Amino acid sequence: MTARRVERWDVYELRLTGPSAGNPYRDVVFGADFRHRHRVVPVDGFYDGCHDGRGLYRVRFMPDRPGPWTYTTRSDAPELDGHSGEFTCVAAVPGNHGPVRVAGPRRFRYADGTPYEPFGTTCYHWTHDENEELEERTLRTLAASPFNKVRMCLLPTRAMNPPRLPFPGRTPGALDTARFDPAFFAHFERRVRDLRDLGIEADIILFHPYDEGHWGVDNMTREEDLSLVRHTLARLAAYRNVWWSIANEYDFNTAKTVEDWDHIGRFVQRHDPYQHPRSIHNGTRMYEYERIYDFTKPWTTHQSIQHWDAARTPRWLAACPKPVVLDEIGYEGKLGRRWGNLTGRALVRQFWHGVSAGGYVGHGECYPEQDPDHAAWISRGGRLHGDSAPRIAFLRRLREEGPEDTYVYFGDRRHAHRDIDLPDIGAPWRLDLIDTWDMTVTPLPGVHRGRARVPLDRRPDLALRLRRAT
Template identity: 60%
Template sequence: MVERWGVYEIVLTGPSSGNPFTDVEVQAIFSYRNRDVTVDGFYDGGGRYKIRFSPDQEGSWRYRTVSPTTELNGHRGDFEVGPAGAGNHGPVRVFGRSLFRYADGSRHESYGTTCYHWTHTGDLDHEELTLASLAESPFNKVRMCILPTQDMRPDRLAFVGSTAETLDRTRFNLEFFSHLEDRIGDLGRLGVEADLILFHPYDKGHWGVDNMSPELDRFYLRYVVARLAAFRNVWWSISNEYDFNHAKTVADWDDLLLYLQRIDPYRRLASIHNGTRMYEYESIYDFDKPWTTHQSIQHWDAARAEDWRARYPRPVVIDEIGYEGDVDRRWGNLTGREMTRRFWHGMAAGGFVGHGECYVDNPNGHWISRGGRLIGDSPQRIAFLRSIIDEAPADWTDTADYRLIYFGERVPAEHFLELGDEDHLIDVIDTWQMTVEPVPGRHRGRCTVPLGRSDLALRVRRVRRRTDATNKVREVA
C-alpha cells in the first residue's frame, strides 16, 4: 500500500541497446473510478524502465502501460492508497489570490533560501551539514539548480560526460539523478520544498546547456518531469534570471512553460525568475499568463509586494531580494538587520521573501552556492517572524481583523490608529530584539501608540465574541 501523495513505482524490463533515452517511450495510465492520469516513464539504466506516480486519492487504483516497445506495453496492475502518514500534508498549492496551502488544507507560508548547487559538491558530509542546518532553520523552501555553471567542475553532471567536449546531451547521468532524488527526499522529510531551477544563464556556452536546441530543451524537461514530478515537495522554476540568457526570447520561455504544464500530470507549482541590474532596471515576467502559478521575483524593494499582488492574481515570492553577507557585489553584502527588514517589509505587504547568505569568511563556503552552515544574523530573526505569522489568522493578508504595520528603519515617536467602534489588542514587536510587548488595555476609536526606535512593528487584532460548542460566549483576537 502507498500513502496518499506518496510515490508508487512501476519497474519494467526493456531494451538497453542503442540509446534508450531517445529510442524508447513508455507511459502508464493510472485510473481511479472514472478518472485517468497519464504519466511518462523514464529509463533508469540496465534495461530498467520506471514509472512513478503520486496518487491524490485514497482507495483502489489500477494502471496499464502503453508503449510502442512490446516488452513495455500492456502491463496491468492495481494497488491500494491509504491515508497520508505523519508530516505528509500533500503538495503545496495556490490558495485564493495570494496565499499557499498544502493539499490537505494545512497552512503553508513560504520562507525560502537559496543553495544553488548544494547537491553538486561531491562531499556527502557537506551535504549532510546543509540538511542539518536547514533542519535548525526557519526555511521551508530551497532554490536549487540542476544544471552546472561555467566555472563548475562537479563530479557528476546531469548528462553523461565529464568535459565540455565529451558531454552527451542525449544521455542522462543516472548516478546524478539518483543522488538528486535522494536529496529531494531528504528535504521532503524535513518539510522543505525543493524549488528546482531547470535552466539558468550562468553556463555562458561552456557546457552547452544554456543554449540547447528547442528539441533538446524539451527532451531534458520531459526526463526531469518523468523522474522527479512525483515527489510532492517539488516546485519548478523554468529559469533563474531568464532575461540574462541571450539564447532564448520571452516567447521561448513561454513555450517551455506551456510545455512543462502539459507534461506535468500534477501541475506542480511553476514560475520563472527575472534578473535585474541592481537599482537600474527590472524585467519582471508577465505573470498573468496561465502557465505560471506564482510570481517569482528578483527585486530589492519588498514593500512593492502589495503592488504585485494587486497586479496579478498570483502569490508573490521575492525569491531574491539581496543576500546577507560581505562579498564585494551589490547583491551580496546586506547586513543581517537589512535582510531581516526586507523580510518584514515583504510579509507585511502580503508577499513572501527568500533568504540567501554569502560571507567571505564562512569556512564552508558561500551558502548560496553550496550550502553548509548558516552563520548570519538574520535566520533567527526570520524564525521569529515565522512564529508571529504562525499565530496570525490563516487569511492574515486579507482580513480586517488582523494587521501588521512595519516601520523598519524609520523611527517615529508614535503612530496613530483608527480602530472604529470595536475593541482591539495592540502589540509592539521589536523585530531585531525579538520581543513582543502588549500595549495595556483594549483599544477602539483613535488611539496613539508610542514607538521611538527602529525595527518596530505593530500587531493589531480585533477582539471578536464567538459562541463555542457549549454555547458560552468567548472573546478571541
Template identity: 50%
Template structure:
C-alpha cells in the first residue's frame, strides 16, 4: 500500500529491538507541543504498528520506532502540518546482536523473560533522582558503580520532589520563575535519554516512575488536570517507549497522593497501555502502612492493564500470599534500605536487607536493594547515586549467580519439580527434615548466604530424609535433582 512511494529510497538499517530515529523540520511558532499532531504507521508484511512523533524544540520534530521483527519495514507519517505529513521511508531490520534480547516480558506468575525467550530475573536497586542534579561526574560514577554491581534494574523518577532544586525539569520553566505545564523541556529528556542508553549498554532495565506524591506544595505535579496528564504521558511515551529497557511505574507510593482516587490511577494506567505501541511492563507502587499487612492500600493487581505486582512492604515472607492472591510476578521494589538514615525505612543492616531479599526469592518473588547511608556526602545512593558502601551488594551478586544457575521451579507441580530452595534466615536449627519426591534422587548443597560459601553434602537424597546443619544463621539449602 503506502510503501510503493518509498520504492527506490535507501532503507535505514538497524537491528531488531533497536531504535530508529528520523528528524523532520516543521513550525516552531506558537506551542508546537499542543498544536501540531504527528503520527506514523510502520508496516511489516500485513502488520501495522502506529506510533507518535514528538516536538524536540527548535523547529525539529522526531519520529522513533522499535521494530520487533527481522526484515523489511516501511512507514508513512500523518500530521496536521503539511511539512510533516505523508513522509515515507523504509527500514531494513537485521537480527539482534550482543546483549540485545528485546523487551522484558512476563512469562507466568513467577517468571520474566526477554522477547527472545532468555530468562530474566530482576535484581533491582533504587536511584530516584540520580540524573537530575546536573552533575555529570556523579552520574558517570554511578554508571561505573552499576557496571560493577549485581543490579539489572533501577527505579528512577522523571518528576522532582519539592525539596529539590534541579538544573532542568521535564516541563518548561524552573523553580524560581515558575513552570509552564503546557510545554516540555526537550533538553531534560535528551539528557535522560543519554542515561537510558548508558543503562541499556550495561544490560540494566529502567523502571521509570511517572508520578509521585512529593511536591510538598512546590510544583503542583500531584494534581495536574487530566488533559495535562495525558499530554505529559503522550510526550514521555513518544520519546522513551522505543528504548527496549524501559518499564513504566505509574506512581511511587500512589496512595500518599490525596488528590487522586483509584479511578484516576486506573485511567492513567489505561492511558499508558493505550499509548505505548510496544506493551512495556506496567505497574504501580503502594506506600500506606508499609509495616501493617492488613491495612496496606495495595492496588488491585489483577486488573488487566497491570503486568506485575510492584509492592512496598518490610515483611517479604508475604510473597507467597501475594502470589496466591494474584498470579502475576511479585517485585518488592522496597522492603526498606540498608543504611543509617533517621527514618526506619532507611536504617536496616546489610544482613537484614539480604535476609528479606532471600526470603522473597525462595518464595518466587524479587525483592530489591536500596542504600541510604547519609554520611556519603552530597546525598544517599537512593537519591543521587555515586558509590555503594553497604555490605549487601556483593552478597546479592552471590544470590543472583545462584538463582540464575537454578531458580526454584515453583511453577511446576511439587512432584515434578527438580529444584527446591529452603531458606533458614535467622533460625539456627541443628538439622532439617525433608519430604522429597520418591521417584527422583537429589543433591543437597548447604549455602552460607552471608559468607558466600557452597558445600555439597556427599550423599544423595530422596523421599523422607534428614540433613545435619551447623547451627548458624543465614543458611539455605539448594536441593537439585541428579541429572
C-alpha cells in the first residue's frame, strides 16, 4: 500500500510486481512520470530481486512542491506499464530543509533557503562490514559531533572481505557485474536514511582506485560502470541528503581516462532528476604535486579538492567560481603515512585557513590503536578520539551565529600585534579576538573604521572576527 500523503522532500515509493525471468536488471525498462500541474518529472525505477516467485520493482520520487501529484508508470513489460495514481505533497516538518543546492560561487543553501556550510568528515566503509553495533556507535558519534556531511564509498577495496558486495558473488575477479545484490543496497540505503534523519549529508563515492584489480570493480567496462550508476541513482537519488562524488582520487585509477570520468559525470547529471551536488576528487602525492580536476566543466557543481594547504583556496576560486570543499587535507592521527598523522592543532588550523579564505575543509581521524575494534574512523567509523572535533564544533557554532561575519586568521605565527585594513562598508566594525584552540571569544573595545591595530600578545592560533557594528 503506497502512501497518499508525502512530506515535501521526503520519499514517495511505488512497488509493483513484474517479470523475474532472465536478467531483469538489464532486460526490463521501468520508470514513471510524475506530474504536478504542467510540470513532468521522469524518474527511473529499478528491479529489487525476486520475492515469492515474483519480481519486485520500485520507483522512488522526492516531491519538491506541495499539492497534488499524479504518476504514470512506463515499461516495456506490459504488467508494469501504464499504472497510474496520485498522492498529496504536504509541508515539510521542522528540520527538513530539503536537498542542498549551490548558491553562488562560494555558498551552499538548502532548497528552503536555509544556509548550509559543509563541515564534513570521512568514513569510507563504515557500512560495508554490516556490523550493527559498530554502525550504531558511528551514528551516535556523528549525532554528537559537528559533522553534517559524511564521505562514504559504494565499492569495496582490495583489502576488504565484506559479507556482501554491490554485485552477486564472492570470488575475486568473478563478480556478476550484470546484476546487483538487493540485500547490499538495502543495508546501504538504510544507513543513508539514518544520516538523513540526523541532518547529515551522505557524500556517496561511486568509484575509487583501491580495488587494484582484486574484485574487478575498478576496471569495469563503460557499460558496467553506467549500469551501476543508473541503478544507484534509481535507488538513492530520492533521498534529499545525497551528494555524488564520481570518484575518489580519480587520477590514481589507471584503467580510466579523464574522458571516462567526464562521461560518467554527465550521465549522473542527465539521470538525477533532483540535481544533487556533484563533483570528483583528485589524488595527490602529498607535498609533491597536485592534479586538481577542471571544475569549469558544466557537470560539476562544486570543487572537491585534496590538498594540504587550505590557504590556496582563493586561487581555486579565481580559476573556477564554484564553492571549494577541501574534502581531504590530511587526517588527524598517528599512522605512519603523512596523510594520516596530523596533529589536532594542525588540522584545526587548516579549517580556519579554509573558512577565512572562503572555502570549506573536511575532517578525518586515524587512531585505530585507541579503539576497541581497532577501527580507524576514516575507514570504519566508531568513536572519535582526537582533539580537533570539539574545535571544529566551536568553529561551526561561530559560523552559524554569524554567517555573514568576516574572519582574519593569523595561524601559527606569534605576533605582538597586527594592523588590519578594515573593509569600507560605510559603517563601523566591531572586532572580536578568537582563540581557536582554547575556544574563547574576547571582544575588543570600541568600534573601528579604516585601520585597526589588533593586540595578539605573541600567541598562536588566534583569529579576528569582523562584525558590522550596526
